[in-house]
Amino acid sequence: EAGVAQSPRYKIIEKRQSVAFWCNPISGHATLYWYQQILGQGPKLLIQFQNNGVVDDSQLPKDRFSAERLKGVDSTLKIQPAKLEDSAVYLCASSYGTGETYEQYFGPGTRLTVT
């Protein structure tokens, strides 16, 4: 089966600019996650969707980050305006369901550099 797709793979922007990332989960996966991975750290959850509804966005910096999952399939994550500390790899993951037995499958990530 095709894996989780993300684009772009790399993005370089200046601070205060805006940027958007796209994620296409594995077909049939109802749960979608966005994680932020800063260099030297493990991934940290930003937002979790179940179909097209938000399950958890408690760690999403809502003053500058937004995410949506229209029609419960693809998702976009936006940053506006970007700060230097947003430089990180943004990982999208999906799973069939929400129980612990459902494996999370990760995409290749988008590496964002903010200068």
Add this chain to the structure above:
Amino acid sequence: AQRVTQPEKLLSVFKGAPVELKCNYSYSGSPELFWYVQYSRQRLQLLLRHISRESIKGFTADLNKGETSFHLKKPFAQEEDSAMYYCALSGANQAGTALIFGKGTTLSVSS
């Protein structure tokens, strides 16, 4: 606070030597613990989970609730085991499924 600690940033061993990657956790409740691995230029992928109690690629991990540990072990390291390893804990949010990751340990196996 819920937390996963991997005390070693880098572990270097010779081929054939035993490997133990340490993971300690802090969690109020019954945790679900996982090991994820990222090989060079590949995606993060699940290696094993404690509920399945299986051995994957020769690796095993036992949950020790008394010591709040979930160390990853392999008796004889192979060069292809060189990768970044992340210990993770599930149950971090109200849905019970978001993962909390440790900072990761780079395993380097040389011949």
